[in-house]
Amino acid sequence: MAEAVVSITLETIRNLLVEEAKFYFGVRSEVQAIQQELQRMRSFLKDADSKQDADERVHNWVSQVREAAYDIEDNVLVFVAAKVASRRSRISRNVFRKMDCYIKEMVTTYRVGSQISDIKSRISGITTSLQTYGIRSITDPGEGTAMRNARIFDLRRSYSHVVEEDFVGFEEDIKMLVAHLIDEQKDRVISIYGMGGLGKTTIARKLYIHRDVRRHFDGFAWTCISQQWDKKDVLQGILIKLIPEKRGEILGMRDEELVKQLHDVQLKKKCLVVVDDIWSGQAWESLKPAFPNTRTGEGSKILLTTRNKEVASFVDPSGFLYEPRCLSNEESWGLLRKKAFPRREDDIAEFKIDPDMEILGKEMVGRCCGLPLAIIVLGGLLITKHTLRDWQMVHENINWYLAKGRGHGQQQAVTDVLAFSYHDLPYQFKQCFLYFANFPEDFEIEAEKLYQFWLAEVNVKETAGGFKNCCLHDLMRDLCITKAKEENFTRVIDFRRESYASSNTTRRVSVYLDHNVTNYPVSCNEYHHIRSAFFYASDCKRDFLQRMKSHLSSFKLLRVLDLQGFHCPEELPKAIGDLIHLRYLSLSYSKFKKLPLSLGKLIYLQTLDLEMDTEVEIPNVIWKMERLKHLYLPVKFLTGDGKLRLDGLSELETLVNFSTSLCDVKDLDGLINLRKLRAAINDKLDDLPNIIKYISFTQNHLRRSSLSISCPQFCSDAELSLLRTLLASALDEDPMATLEKLPKLSSLTLYESTYVGEKMVCLTKGFPRLLYLKLWGLSNLKTWRIDEGAMPKLSRLVIAGCDKLEMLPDGLKFVTTLQKLNVRWMPDGFKDRLRTLDGEGEDFYKVRLVPDIKLD
Incomplete structure (x- = not known):
């Protein structure tokens, strides 16, 4: 490091x-x-x-x-x-x-x-002490470091993308567990227990999306408990997944109301609730009143994962307990092959591994003790090694590393393999990994924002895409926390619970707050040199930022400041402008009435995230931030000086919530490096031609764009063909004939009153790149036809509140790429045609290959 x-x-x-x-x-x-x-x-x-x-x-x-x-x-x-x-x-x-x-x-x-x-x-x-310690100079021969690291990172991205697909050794176990889940006469609670790294969560996910399980249950919810959790958040999360139509009502419920509602809904319909990674009986004791303790009702069940067998027995002494076994030597080698050679094994049916590499691989995988996580990590390491000499080097190093007497047993094998993989990372990616220590346990991290953190501090130039969110496995997070402490990388101050601490010279700090916090958590004398500060607030007292005002200017070395969840009706402190080295500033999920004029002093700022929950007044100074690359505006905001100026932001790559009523469309012409644009036109269509011109211009760098229009009328068919969201347009002609010709359209939502006709047709070769389709509240729609060859890449389909739709289109059986089908608030007859009640429903053959079907 x-x-x-x-x-x-x-x-x-x-x-x-x-x-x-x-x-x-x-x-x-x-x-x-x-x-x-x-x-x-x-x-x-x-x-x-x-x-x-x-x-x-x-x-x-x-x-x-x-x-x-x-x-x-x-x-x-x-x-x-x-x-x-x-x-x-x-x-x-x-x-x-x-x-x-x-x-x-x-x-x-x-x-x-x-x-x-x-x-x-x-x-x-x-x-002068270098020779004393036997440290020698090492330089990287051959290809440039930056190029090599970029290639490694790209390969590891592709490896991580297919973790769930490479499932080895548990096929019969899955069948047995599915049988237990769907048999209403058997156990109410099925528990998967065992040490970290056995693949408990992976097995639970396989069960959660299994076709037979999806057909059997009416409602599904997944929650992760772990060591740090909030009872209200967990109950709300489960309820929202089981009865999403009551989301607003659920968010306003008290604890006792949440408990009763969750208890009752599991008696009214057949629900499967996964409680993943529960650590203690005390945690279950707190949740227990929300779950029926009898097999009466609709046959709801709980699928639980835990490291502790005693916890599983405590939850239900008569429940079914299952401990995944370790993989055999043959299964371990099979999994390592899939991880180390993913592309070659897929592309070449008779692909052969060098015999000498196979010998080395089998010896190394033997050190993993049959634990899937250790094998997956080792495979992720070997995916970047392409020659016999590369494998020999890993073999020599891992044997030396694991032979140092760090510990014994299967759990230690996982820990040691994870640690060895960390040491093999290129230096800048070690910092990228340690950056995860700044986030709470089980925190779902937006990949786009994570890259921006790295950009601000680690100077990563560019990373490969391919995923939207990420989360650390708990063992990987344990390693991350341990290494962050050893390297004095970050300090966590958790005022909700006991926290770990490192020396006062640490350069990063994460502070967790709630409404009970009354004292100031960070002494400016101790932390004047910090580079990053993350504040996670939950109903935090309003006086916190007031106290913080006098200290902000002391943190002159700050590069990252993330203020999440602050509910402050006053102005953001003016001292924010003194943080001259700030690269990243986020006020997401917070509430501020006004931002200060001093914001314009942040000349090095690269990311400005203002996606707040309420309307805010923004000073017209953002145009001064010449180095800005990523700008997220609020959905609603005011400027005291006409429209918000964005001219001069020639390095801007991301622009979210650009509104023609609040910003000048002409400023887009100066954004020569823009790659992502999310724009909205409200009330008037005067700016639509200029927006169309900018999106259509082939010489710009735009890769992703979306346009939302909320207007009572539309001017022409040409303008209509560019719409992504057609809110309240009341079209009486089938819009699919126009929309299916858009060659790059990937997501389409038709809300209520968008289309008032009775028939909809999707023709062959239509919607060539459509991935997501939602039909929501089309109250007059009766028939829908899909021709063979239409929507060849559709992955997810949502049909909700289309009360007159008679049946799913027969042509849906040709859409073999469909992974998820959500049917919500549809007549019982429509849903019964998709169920398997005493045999298959009339329409089930149309979606029998879809792995995830949800009927609400």
Whole structure:
């Protein structure tokens, strides 16, 4: 990890030297000298990082280098902040203010120059011990580091994308468990228990989406308990999944109302509730009143996973207990093959592995003790190794690593393989991994936002796409937390529960708050050097940010500030503008009445997330943020100065909630690097031609765009053909004839009053790229025809509230890509045609290949 810190420090210095060369008058020679020293030291760190677990002296040496690099970056950033403040003061008419800033600048220049000289001497002393510890210089031969790392990252993305599909060794177990679930005379609770890494959650997911299980139950809900959980959140989450039509009502219920409602709904209809990763009997005791304790009613059941057999027995002493076995040697090797050679095994039916590689692979997989998670991680490591020599290197290193006496037994095998995989990561991806320690347990992380965090701090240039959200396996998170503590990477302050702590020199902090927090959680004297601050608020007291106002300006090195869930009717503190190095600012899920004018001072900002829950007043200063790459506007906002200006944002790549009533369409022409646009036209169609022109322009970089129009009328068929959402348009002619010709349309929703006709037809070759289709509240629709060859990529279909629709179209049987079918609030007769009651329903043959069918 020290290699990562040194490398990022060097990049920070290099970027600032290039972008702000004029700032360095007075300290340039010191900065350049220490830059050269760090570059020389970096070549030794790869070897040192690999040895530090085995040698405490090397571990201490690496820690000293890491902290020295942090201290250098601290001083450089403080120096730049002082220069920026001085430059701004020069435009002031106040002579005393100019003089004051000039004096502060001179003092800062002297102090920074002196401190950098001291750190250089410190590093020289550290360097003299290299030979003592047997640390040698290592450089990367062959292909460039950036290119190699990008290739590795891409391969690992594709590997992680198919984890669930490579299922080995439990086919008969799945059949047995399905039989228990759908037999209403058998156990009310089925528990899957065993050590971490056995694949408990994977098996539960296979059962959850199993075709026979989906046909049997009427309602489905999945919740994860883990070690830290909130009873109200869990109950609300389960209820919303079981009765989604009452979402608004559920969110306003008290605890006792939630308990009774959840209890009653499981008596009224046949429900399957998965309670994943429950750790204690105490947790179940709290939830128990919400679940019927009898087999009466509609046959609802609970599927539970836990590491602790005693917990499973406590939940239901007479329930069915199942412990997944470890994989056999043959099954283990089969799973490793799928993970290490996913593309080759799929593409070449008779693909053969080099015999010598197979010998090495079988020896390595034997160290995994038959645990699926350990094998999957090892496969993820080997997927980047393509030659026999590569495999020999991994074989030698993993044997050395696992033979150090770190522990014994199956659980230790998982831990050691995970840790070895971490050490094999390229240096910048180690920081990417440790960044997960900033998020709460079982927190679903948006991949797009995660990349923006990395962009702000780790300087990752570009990553491969392919998924929307991610979440860490609990064992992987344990490793992440452990390594984050060892590397002094982050500190978590959880005022709801007991938290772990590291030294006060940590550069990142995550604070969890709730309505009971009354004291200020972070001392500015201890944390003035932090780079990232995450605040997770849940009904937090309003005075928290008031107290924070006087401290914000102390955190001048902040690059990431994430304020989630704050309900503050006043203005965001003006001191936010003093955080000159801020790269990422998020106010998502928060409520602020007004944002300060000082926001325009954040000249280095790359991501600004203002997707708040209420209307907010935004000052017209965003156009000043020339480095901004990602902008998320609120759905509703005000500007005190006409329309919000966005001209000048030439580096902008993401623009969400662009509204023609609040922003100027002409500004889009200057956004030459925009890749994602989510726009809306309300009330008037005057700006539609310009929006169409921009989206259609072939020379721009736009990859994803969506346009929402809410107007009582439409002007022409040409304009209509570009609509993604047709809210309240009251069309009497079938819109599919026009919409199915759009070559890149991937998602289509037709809401109530969109189409008032009775017949709908989807022709052959229509909707070539449509993935998602929702028909919602089309009250007059009676017949729907799908020709063979239409919608060849459709993955999800939702039909809700179309009361007169007689049946599913026969042509749906040709849509073999369909994975999910949700039928909501439809007449019982329509749903009965899809059920398997004493045999198959009349329409079931049309969707018999769909793995996930939900009838609400």
